[in-house]
Amino acid sequence: MGNNAIARGAIEAGVKVVAGYPGTPSSEILSTIARDARKYGMHVEWSTNEKVAYEVAYGAALSGVRALMTTKHLGINVLSDALLVSAYTGVNGGLVIVTADDIHPFSSQNAEDTRYYAKLAKIPCIEPSNVQEAKDMMLEAFELSEELQLPVLYRVTDRICHAKSDVIQGEIKQSDAKASFTKEDPRYVMIAPNARKRVGWLNKQIEKAAALSENHPENRADYAEQATLGVIASGVPYEHTTEALDVLGLSDRVSVLKLTFTYPLPKQKIAEFLRNHSHVLVAEEIEPIIETDVNSIAHQIGYDALVHGRLDGLVPREHELTPDRIGESIARILSIDDPTVKVPTYKAPKVIRRIPNLCAGCPHAASYYALKLARRKMGGGGAVTGDRGCYNQGTNPPLSAIDTCVCMGASISMASGLNHAGVEGPIVAVIGDSTFLHNGVQPLINAVHNKANITVLILDNGWTGMTGHQPNPNTGINVLGEEAPKVSIEQLVEACGVQHLQVVTPYNVDETVAAIVSAIEHTGPAVVVSRQVCPVQDHRIRRRKGEHLEFPIYTVNTDQCTGCLYCVNNIGCPALDVVDGKVSINPAHCIGCGVCAQICPTQAIKENRQ
């Protein structure tokens, strides 16, 4: 897997400190490195959020050792505060930030091009185009970081992170860098007078970077002899481009300029490439960043043909690129001058979309059911602000349980805003344990301080589930599998000043409904912790230990079942099937949580005791 390759690259480069926060598609990088942490004397940690992780890695890099920070694209927004100032101080040991951009997006709130941050912070950007390169370029990224004393943005996308290929491994260099900290006034103290001195320094460094980019062997043009069209491609679209040319049999008619060191750009190489072609197409993901710069270079050199890409619509404006999408653009351009070139079209069949749900026996589904009932009891209205995690699947039908999902921690602050604005009815924020510790504590302190009348439902399943069950400070173990101090969510909530707190088990429906009702009735911020360990992870761990798992068996009495589908519509459990209009429970999926039995209006579902 590409993420394994990136991890291997970092280990080969002798990385010493690694920190990150889980996020698809980045998560496996850090967990792969963690497996070898002891062997190579590395410190590896899941941090509470991306900003914390970045600052840990940055602090380490000041001491002269190599440090790595891993995140998905959204985490770059979180760490940007530290990033932009850290570029001013620079680093001593190499510091590489791997940003795994979910560009389509497949499992994120937005599709973001983090390469903008390289420009914004004025740090170099490396974009490998395949799995092998994702490993190989890592060593170079660390060396580049040390040469320029700047953090390096290592930008990959889903099709590298989760792609697999044969990879040739390199040697692991045991680093002999010793950590030491030397006071270096005024370099590390970014008060304004000192910061003013570093502005010019940073600009000089990025000029040096531009010279390196110009001569970089992986910023390379492959000229086709008869080419009128040249494609400028970076990252994964480079591989798609060469593939598309193979499939369409156009390899000898199109030149390709591969870009890997993409900020700063090799301007002279691009200028030369432009001069050699009457048409140029830019294939990049996902914003027209290179394309905009190519346009500006074209203007500077008086190139009068149009640069094609996302901006003029020759490449689709949104979403990831694929070989066929690039191939179609190439054929379209060639067909302008040569009508014999056919533009291929491929039609995907139109079939219904499969809507994902919460897993069988998911405690979140039970919490959502209780929340629905409690809100109804309290007269309805209001809003449920959601956060980021597995529980987002509760937005899909049949649950349709949350009304918003923006970013980590926003559930609590947005609930406060809705309340202060005067929205009537119960305002409930729903947030997971990992998310609460990521960025939810400050909004809760804020809600207390500013007297927001809201209910916060913390769905505590003990793991960072959505991204593949990583441990967090609420799990009791760390990324190495060692026991780690467990933060007390209750004490934390109380320390924030919350006056009304209850802890419930969501599998007990009545208890959970009552707790949420009581929290809504309370004036001021109230918290309900709905605690049940994620069954998927719990069962996995127990099976690994060799435990034989037996679940209570629930069955439906078909004489009593009226086929009202209340259970299917209100918990949407995948273990519930509908056969001839009546409900049946699939024993292969059911884990015996018993929630359906508790809510069945005709008590048709019973536990079968043996």
Next chain:
Amino acid sequence: MSFNMIITGIGGQGVVSAGTIIAQAALSDGLRIRNSDATGLAQRGGSVHSQIKIGANVKSTIVHPGTADVILGFEPLEASRYAHLLKPDGIAIVNSKPVLPVTVKNGMMSYPLMDELKQIFDERSLKSIWVDALEACERLGNVRVLNSLMIGYMAAKAKLPIKIETLKETIMANVPKRTIELNLKAFDLGLQQGGEE
């Protein structure tokens, strides 16, 4: 030319494991591979697929439309969704037992008729074979060996550039120890059924 295929299904059916087994087996046979999975919501009943390309000159990890030698469908709807990837002389091998989304169970959406799903291949003049693989797994006593059975079936029906022995060895190396025997049984049953028809 490379050998291209896509395995499609839903979370929990072993799509990604099957992709890994085929990719690893190809590697063991000294072939070069590219493999790309879409698993965003694998555990939660969403669509999952794994694309595998085998050959000396593989580049992109994505199968170009019209170039797949095989679609290995673990679920009918999910197989038909990718029909446009199949090349004219390719073959789709599909487990005919549907897995219904909750939104179908409660009547919000309707699941296409099996004939409509077959039609998607027929109207493109593409060859598709529909087999009740789940029933065969149930006879073996465990639906979790669906992927081994389907790989076996494919090994009989398609011109896979991987040795049967290598596939078996890779299955053994990838499944939990206590299920090795059952998985090999499933593979052999698939191989046998695929060879008979």
